[in-house]
Amino acid sequence: MAIPKVAIVGIGHSKYGKRGKLINEDIEGEKATYPAVTIRELAHESYFPALEHAGITNNDIKASVIGIAAEAFAGQGAAAALIADEVGIIGKPTMRVETACATGSTAIRTAWAQIASGQFDVMAAIGVETMTWVSTAYATELMSVAGDHRWEYPYGISFPTFYSLYAARKMAVDGLTRDQLSAVSVKSHYYGYYNKLAHLRRKVSIEDANQAVPIALPLRLYDCCLISDGAATVILANEEKAKEMSSDPLWITGLGCSSDTMRVTDRPNLTNLGGSVRAAEMAYKQSGRSPKDIDVAYVHDCFSVAEVMAYEDLGFCERGQGGKWAEERGPYIDGPGVPVNVDGGLKSKGHPLGATGIGQVVDAYKQVFGTAEKERQVPDAKVALCHNVGQHGQFVNVFILEP
Amino acid sequence: MSEPQLGLVQELSSDVKHRQRMTAEFRKFIDGLKEGKFLATECKSCGKKFMPPRFTCPCGGKDLEWFEVNPEGTLYTWSIVHFAPEGIAKKTNVPYAVGVIEFEDNLLLTGHIKGLTSKPKVGMKVKIEPQELDTGDLAYFIKPA
Numbered sequence: 001m002a003i004p005k006v007a008i009v010g011i012g013h014s015k016y017g018k019r020g021k022l023i024n025e026d027i028e029g030e031k032a033t034y035p036a037v038t039i040r041e042l043a044h045e046s047y048f049p050a051l052e053h054a055g056i057t058n059n060d061i062k063a064s065v066i067g068i069a070a071e072a073f074a075g076q077g078a079a080a081a082l083i084a085d086e087v088g089i090i091g092k093p094t095m096r097v098e099t100a101c102a103t104g105s106t107a108i109r110t111a112w113a114q115i116a117s118g119q120f121d122v123m124a125a126i127g128v129e130t131m132t133w134v135s136t137a138y139a140t141e142l143m144s145v146a147g148d149h150r151w152e153y154p155y156g157i158s159f160p161t162f163y164s165l166y167a168a169r170k171m172a173v174d175g176l177t178r179d180q181l182s183a184v185s186v187k188s189h190y191y192g193y194y195n196k197l198a199h200l201r202r203k204v205s206i207e208d209a210n211q212a213v214p215i216a217l218p219l220r221l222y223d224c225c226l227i228s229d230g231a232a233t234v235i236l237a238n239e240e241k242a243k244e245m246s247s248d249p250l251w252i253t254g255l256g257c258s259s260d261t262m263r264v265t266d267r268p269n270l271t272n273l274g275g276s277v278r279a280a281e282m283a284y285k286q287s288g289r290s291p292k293d294i295d296v297a298y299v300h301d302c303f304s305v306a307e308v309m310a311y312e313d314l315g316f317c318e319r320g321q322g323g324k325w326a327e328e329r330g331p332y333i334d335g336p337g338v339p340v341n342v343d344g345g346l347k348s349k350g351h352p353l354g355a356t357g358i359g360q361v362v363d364a365y366k367q368v369f370g371t372a373e374k375e376r377q378v379p380d381a382k383v384a385l386c387h388n389v390g391q392h393g394q395f396v397n398v399f400i401l402e403p
Numbered sequence: 404m405s406e407p408q409l410g411l412v413q414e415l416s417s418d419v420k421h422r423q424r425m426t427a428e429f430r431k432f433i434d435g436l437k438e439g440k441f442l443a444t445e446c447k448s449c450g451k452k453f454m455p456p457r458f459t460c461p462c463g464g465k466d467l468e469w470f471e472v473n474p475e476g477t478l479y480t481w482s483i484v485h486f487a488p489e490g491i492a493k494k495t496n497v498p499y500a501v502g503v504i505e506f507e508d509n510l511l512l513t514g515h516i517k518g519l520t521s522k523p524k525v526g527m528k529v530k531i532e533p534q535e536l537d538t539g540d541l542a543y544f545i546k547p548a
């Protein structure tokens with residue numbers, strides 16, 4: 001069943017990274033400088049380019065949704081009010097949404113719903129997070145308290161630990177190997193190297209990844225996404241407005257979402273994420289698309305094993321074969337399957353929680369309209385899929401986007 | 404950094420423990436530990452069994468019956484944690500091992516693994532054991548059987 005027509009008509013994406021300090025980047029002689037900023041300037045850095053891209057002004061924006069996963073990171077309560085004020089969307093409805101690491105895509109879904117219902121015609125979804133202001137131990141704490149506070153957190157189940165429980169189980173049940181996990185990270189860093197907005201632009205080898213310091217074994221450093229600062233914005237419009245203001249609207253043709261049990265021990269297995277399977281099924285059904293129709297995909301690779309599960313849960317390869325598919329270059333642009341995370345993913349581009357799901361859609365837009373850096377541009381990409389997961393599947397959004 | 408040493412798990416710090424707000428039902432679980440028993444619950448309305456125990460059922464049922472779980476099982480999955488969340492790191496040395504034990508009826512429980520002499524292995528025989536801490540508090544650990 002087709003869903004109401006709502007399009008992405010404007011995109012903006014800040015540089016991801018440790019944005020509390022000046023960044024001087026020099027990649028193969030190409031130099032770039034990014035000033036030290038806070039959530040205020042980060043919001044600007046993504047919002048105004050999106051507005052300009054849409055060819056509109058603040059007068060056209062009727063309401064906003066702000067994605068911020070954890071206010072404690074920035075130390076700002078009622079943060080939606082601050083962000084909306086900073087970018088001049090004043091006197092119009094705003095709200096903050098939170099679904100852990102899926103916060104960004106939930107901001108889009110919330111704006112979509114307000115447009116699809118007919119309440120507003122043009123809206124902004126802004127995601128922003130500054131995570132590097134706090135110590136790594138405190139950042140780990142903020143993410144770990146999302147585990148069940150009675151039955152999981154007290155046993156020291158950090159966020160990487162949840163996914164390492166999946167990794168150890170998947171190794172035993174599906175024969176997932178260390179090399180296969182590393183193959184995922186190598187790919188992410190390969191594409192992230194060419195993405196000017198990525199946090200960590202550095203190519204890594206299988207050996208680097210295999211021998212990296214342990215974080216929560218079986219997962220090592222290169223299995224884990226970055227802790228980043230960043231912001232991303234999309235402008236959404238209803239059918240009439242989208243056609244009027246944009247020559248290149250990107251339509252949301254599928255918008256699947258799901259959830260799962262709070263405790264990891266209440267899942268029927270630890271080799272896939274049921275929430276991803278259900279959300280993908282919904283999105284495929286709405287759009288009339290199937291996995292073989294997808295030209296470029298953005299999957300939630302908070303950990304290498306999460307990306308492997310996503311390959312399977314989204315139907316890019318057979319169940320249990322995700323590791324093998326990675327090793328056989330399935331997710332590469334010149335590989336045999338769907339190119340995945342050609343922006344570097346959460347692993348290399350970075351994972352500023354509230355921005356991540358919006359950042360995926362921004363890059364999908366670039367891919368579909370052929371404006372990504374040439375080394376990571378998928379030729380003739382038309383149908384894009386974005387998959388954004390909160391915690392370990394407690395929140396999942398899957399979007400299918402088409403020109 | 405060197406490869407992990409196993410079995411270094413220490414007791415929980417009190418400021419972590421206090422997050423487990425006490426209720427009459429949770430008290431009963433703790434009292435069970437004192438007697439060396441692992442108590443789970445079963446919903447009288449829908450028959451679903453819960454470990455860790457739930458005191459209300461998602462089916463809406465409020466009448467749950469306690470039953471004792473056989474403490475022996477197998478290791479369902481594991482992790483060796485090298486970077487602890489701040490609240491845990493105050494009292495617990497890294498690395499520490501955590502795992503999930505699978506009891507009969509496919510009931511699963513998360514906990515620290517103690518007493519490992521080699522790398523944990525999915526499927527290995529383990530048991531869950533209550534332990535009184537120096538503070539007089541009670542905890543439970545997954546141990547090789």
Ligand SMILES: [Zn+2]
Nearest residue numbers: 446449460462
């Ligand atoms: Zn019930």
